[in-house]
Amino acid sequence: xxxxxxxxxxxxxxxxxxxxxxxxxxxxxxxxxxxxxxxxxxxxxxxxxxxxxxxxxxxxxxxxxxxxxxxxxxxxxxxxxxxxxxxxxxxxxxxxxxxxxxxxxxxxxxxxxxxxxxxxxxxxxxxxxxxxxxxxxxxxxxxxxxxxxxxxxxxxxxxxxxxxxxxxxxxxxxxxxxxxxxxxxxxxxxxxxxxxxxxxxxxxxxxxxxxxxxxxxxxxxxxxxxxxxxxxxxxxxxxxxxxxxxxxxxxxxxxxxxxxxxxxxxxxxxxxxxxxxxxx
Amino acid sequence: xxxxxxxxxxxxxxxxxxxxxxxxxxxxxxxxxxxxxxxxxxxxxxxxxxxxxxxxxxxxxxxxxxxxxxxxxxxxxxxxxxxxxxxxxxxxxxxxxxxxxxxxxxxxxxxxxxxxxxxxxxxxxxxxxxxxxxxxxxxxxxxxxxxxxxxxxxxxxxxxxxxxxxxxxxxxxxxxxxxxxxxxxxxxxxxxxxxxxxxxxxxxxxxxxxxxxxxxxxxxxxxxxxxxxxxxxxxxxxxxxxxxxxxxxxxxxxxxxxxxxxxxxxxxxxxxxxxxxxxxxxxxxxxxxxxxxxxxxxxxxxxxxxxxxxxxxxxxxxxxxxxxxxxx
Numbered sequence: 001x002x003x004x005x006x007x008x009x010x011x012x013x014x015x016x017x018x019x020x021x022x023x024x025x026x027x028x029x030x031x032x033x034x035x036x037x038x039x040x041x042x043x044x045x046x047x048x049x050x051x052x053x054x055x056x057x058x059x060x061x062x063x064x065x066x067x068x069x070x071x072x073x074x075x076x077x078x079x080x081x082x083x084x085x086x087x088x089x090x091x092x093x094x095x096x097x098x099x100x101x102x103x104x105x106x107x108x109x110x111x112x113x114x115x116x117x118x119x120x121x122x123x124x125x126x127x128x129x130x131x132x133x134x135x136x137x138x139x140x141x142x143x144x145x146x147x148x149x150x151x152x153x154x155x156x157x158x159x160x161x162x163x164x165x166x167x168x169x170x171x172x173x174x175x176x177x178x179x180x181x182x183x184x185x186x187x188x189x190x191x192x193x194x195x196x197x198x199x200x201x202x203x204x205x206x207x208x209x210x211x212x213x214x215x216x217x218x219x220x221x222x223x224x225x226x227x228x229x230x231x232x233x234x235x236x237x238x239x240x241x242x243x244x245x246x247x248x249x250x251x252x253x254x255x256x257x258x259x260x261x262x263x264x265x266x267x268x269x270x271x272x273x274x275x276x277x278x279x280x
Numbered sequence: 281x282x283x284x285x286x287x288x289x290x291x292x293x294x295x296x297x298x299x300x301x302x303x304x305x306x307x308x309x310x311x312x313x314x315x316x317x318x319x320x321x322x323x324x325x326x327x328x329x330x331x332x333x334x335x336x337x338x339x340x341x342x343x344x345x346x347x348x349x350x351x352x353x354x355x356x357x358x359x360x361x362x363x364x365x366x367x368x369x370x371x372x373x374x375x376x377x378x379x380x381x382x383x384x385x386x387x388x389x390x391x392x393x394x395x396x397x398x399x400x401x402x403x404x405x406x407x408x409x410x411x412x413x414x415x416x417x418x419x420x421x422x423x424x425x426x427x428x429x430x431x432x433x434x435x436x437x438x439x440x441x442x443x444x445x446x447x448x449x450x451x452x453x454x455x456x457x458x459x460x461x462x463x464x465x466x467x468x469x470x471x472x473x474x475x476x477x478x479x480x481x482x483x484x485x486x487x488x489x490x491x492x493x494x495x496x497x498x499x500x501x502x503x504x505x506x507x508x509x510x511x512x513x514x515x516x517x518x519x520x521x522x523x524x525x526x527x528x529x530x531x532x533x534x535x536x537x538x539x540x541x542x543x544x545x546x547x548x549x550x551x552x553x554x555x556x557x558x559x560x561x562x563x564x565x566x567x568x569x570x571x572x573x574x575x576x577x578x579x580x581x582x583x584x585x586x587x588x589x590x591x592x593x594x595x596x597x598x599x600x601x602x603x604x605x606x607x608x
Contacts, residue, residue, distance in 0.1 A: 168386055169381055169382070169383050169386040169387050170386060170387050170388055170389050170390075172341070172381060173379065173381045173387045173388075173452075174389075175339075175341055175373070176339050176341060176373055176374070176379035176381070176465075177373060177374035177378075177379065177401045177405075177455070178368075178369040178370065178372070178373030178374035178375060178401070178404060178405055179369070179374075179400070179404070180369060188389050191389075191391045191392070192389065192390070192391055272391075273390075273391070274390065274391060274439040274441065275390060275439075275441050
């Protein structure tokens with residue numbers, strides 16, 4: 001573990017990724033205490049509408065007169081919750097199913113794969129839209145919809161990777177050494193599958209934030225006046241191009257968050273694979 | 281074939297078939313051999329003759345669509361074919377029977393240090409009462425020293441990719457010997473290595489086997505290897521034993537045409553590299569009569585009429601050839 005941390009510290013892009021993530025994380029935890037106008041998350045202040053960036057409002061104010069910087073910082077909490085919850089539950093469903101489907105039996109594996117085909121045949125955004133429409137639009141509906149549409153992707157990559165690893169000679173050697181199949185699956189195959197899970201998860205965090213933003217943009221995710229980044233961009237379109245700051249800064253926030261997840265994911269993947277450590 | 285039951289391992293009339301969409305493939309047909317305590321038996325034949333299936337049958341690791349239609353595998357008085365999966369994995373595999381896989385490059389999990397992986401075997405299969413880590417490490421270090429790995433203590437913390445092919449194969453030998461098995465199954469343990477390393481590894485294996493009183497079943501297709509370290513030889517063709525007996529008379533005076541042909545393939549003479557024309561008989565539709573007939577230089581039309589029977593010769597050798605069947 002110490003060794004792993006040492007490797008990550010030496011990796012410059014990893015440090016950048018962790019730094020960005022730490023900033024976003026602190027914003028998510030203590031946003032109320034860090035921003036100049038915490039009440040602006042929800043309260044409209046019509047007397048200061050559409051103010052361009054200034055010393056008082058560094059990212060300007062939006063069409064309702066709310067401070068964009070304050071809303072951005074407070075919005076990070078929702079973005080992170082959506083990303084983590086969605087990816088966590090997708091992993092809980094997708095990873096074990098993929099492992100079992102890849103390691104045990106043909107019929108079960110085929111069944112699971114056809115099931116994922118059904119889910120994958122419908123574009124993620126469309127399925128999420130359907131769910132959001134059936135139920136009341138809210139952040140939790142968006143998370144549920146995203147989870148339901150994202151687990152098949154986990155399942156697929158874990159399945160194919162499990163099959164590849166399970167066919168490798170070291171699994172035969174372990175069987176011949178009297179290793180139980182459960183132990184082979186969880187202690188030996190799972191660590192080999194871990195890199196693709198991490199990649200999938202970090203890409204997933206980024207994609208999830210983007211799709212959640214898109215759902216918010218379409219009015220099917222978070223409801224106003226929740227400070228959600230996608231929603232902020234959606235609300236800002238009326239004021240373009242003159243009120244550029246209202247949409248540009250949330251966009252940059254989404255970009256930085258997605259970037260930090262990807263940097264961390266790449267670094268973790270390289271650090272846990274002993275064969276890639278050499279190159280550092 | 282009559283076989284003495286007092287051996288360490290006694291494979292008797294083992295027949296295995298695999299169910300495929302194209303019909304049943306008869307992989308093994310009445311294979312019989314025995315291994316005495318401390319003896320090295322060479323199992324020789326071309327690819328696809330069923331050598332690896334013999335090993336998988338002993339370990340109980342045949343694929344799900346395989347059926348053992350006949351035979352017994354008596355190991356220390358008990359029939360391995362009658363044991364269930366959990367009995368096999370707790371008391372046979374890794375503990376009483378060690379296995380050395382074919383390709384050392386891929387025989388280790390790349391994500392763990394070799395020490396961790398080998399000691400895992402000790403944790404399940406080490407001697408009862410001393411399965412703790414430290415005694416496992418002590419035993420492993422002793423063995424690594426014996427398989428001539430320098431600085432064994434620091435080697436335990438290395439990852440598989442940090443070793444050369446020869447070193448990895450030595451590690452695998454140490455892993456197979458760790459829990460002091462009675463029998464080691466070596467499935468072409470040196471095919472992935474260069475010739476010099478092959479020699480060293482095989483002699484190491486044979487020497488350690490002799491020293492610890494461990495029997496070795498060595499699968500190979502190299503007669504050079506066999507002539508040096510084996511006590512007895514079993515030659516297989518298309519799932520059948522064709523010639524089986526002590527090494528010396530077989531090497532000096534091979535009788536079965538297949539044995540002769542195999543020995544001629546060994547490039548030790550000045551002649552050019554030669555092979556046996558044709559391919560191994562299909563296990564889906566084995567030829568009637570002698571299975572080697574389509575490729576046999578001594579084949580007669582009468583060979584296709586009937587299956588041959590085993591004939592025991594004066595020098596202790598079993599032969600499975602219609603020619604000799606006639607004579608007696």
